[in-house]
Amino acid sequence: MIKRSLKKVFDRLGYEVRKKGAPRLGYDLEDEARRLIEKVRPYTMLPDERLITLYQQVVHCESAGVPGDFVECGVWKGGAVALMALANLKRGAARRSIHLFDAFTQICEPDKAVDGAKAVRQAREFGRGGSAEGRMRPLEGFYDSMGGPGTLEGNKDLLERQVRYDPAFLHYHRGWFQETMPQDAPKIGRIAILRLDGDWYASTKVCLEHLYDKVVKGGFVVVDDYGCYEGCRKAVDEFRSERKIADYLHHIDADGRYWLKS
Ligand SMILES: C[S@@+](CC[C@H](N)C(=O)[O-])C[C@H]1O[C@@H](n2cnc3c(N)ncnc32)[C@H](O)[C@@H]1O
Missing domain, CATH: 3.40.50.150 (Vaccinia Virus protein VP39)
Known part of the structure; x- marks a missing residue:
């Protein structure tokens, strides 16, 4: 509530209040986009x-x-x-x-024949016992460090x-x-x-x-x-x-x- 009111006041004064750590990148429509990005x-x-x-x-x-x-x-x-x-x-x-x-679900396996070293390394590092054979089965654990699939x-x-x-x-x-x-x-x-x-x-x-x-x-x-x-x-x-x-x-x-x- 207080945050919203302060934002409004600064808005009227022509200033923009933005969270630290999100430096402006200079894109067109950036401020409008960022207000929605916050939600997602x-x-x-x-x-x-x-x-x-x-x-x-x-x-x-x-x-x-x-x-x-x-x-x-x-x-x-x-x-x-x-x-x-x-x-x-x-x-x-x-x-x-x-x-x-x-x-x-978790992502499927990459295929070491085409997906490259980075994909194979990640499958082994993040997927529990994960391999890179290109099989259509979930790579268990792959997204666990990111809050799950x-x-x-x-x-x-x-x-x-x-x-x-x-x-x-x-x-x-x-x-x-x-x-x-x-x-x-x-x-x-x-x-x-x-x-x-x-x-x-x-x-x-x-x-x-x-x-x-x-x-x-x-x-x-x-x-x-x-x-x-x-x-x-x-x-x-x-x-x-x-x-x-x-x-x-x-x-x-x-x-x-x-x-x-x-
Ligand atoms: C990098 S994530 C997508 C990120 C997402 N667009 C976002 O906004 O964060 C990849 C997603 O694709 C799914 N995926 C990859 N290959 C797939 C396939 N062959 N069939 C179905 N889902 C697949 C994974 O399970 C995962 O949910």
């Missing part, structure tokens, strides 16, 4: 650069009238999806369908109870992408933002194969881990080369990239 921060592992950019992308879709749904493949605790929902509530004239694809109930609580997004527009696709994509992708219409955050080669590739063609002209394809995991980069590079996609790959930060579909 406990539910996402994305750094501010990628969240602010995601906010800008939603605002662009809303103001330029880019049609289609928002989709995230790899939601964990739902923070990035919740930011898209909040941005739509703030800036959108109408609700959009939002699709959440996730196993809602995301759950379906936790995501629903965040989106429906805290964000208060209309549940009729929320679609939860629970299971390994390799199983849910062939089943559920055909039921999805146009996509305005496709956010790929499944870390590994196979997780990234299968989503591109099933969802890319649904992204509208002028829509966004966002890749969270391009600079982070070799397998993710390989999946994206292969797909872009197979499909002769020449759209410029924009840099968000060391890891994140996106392109606008031409």
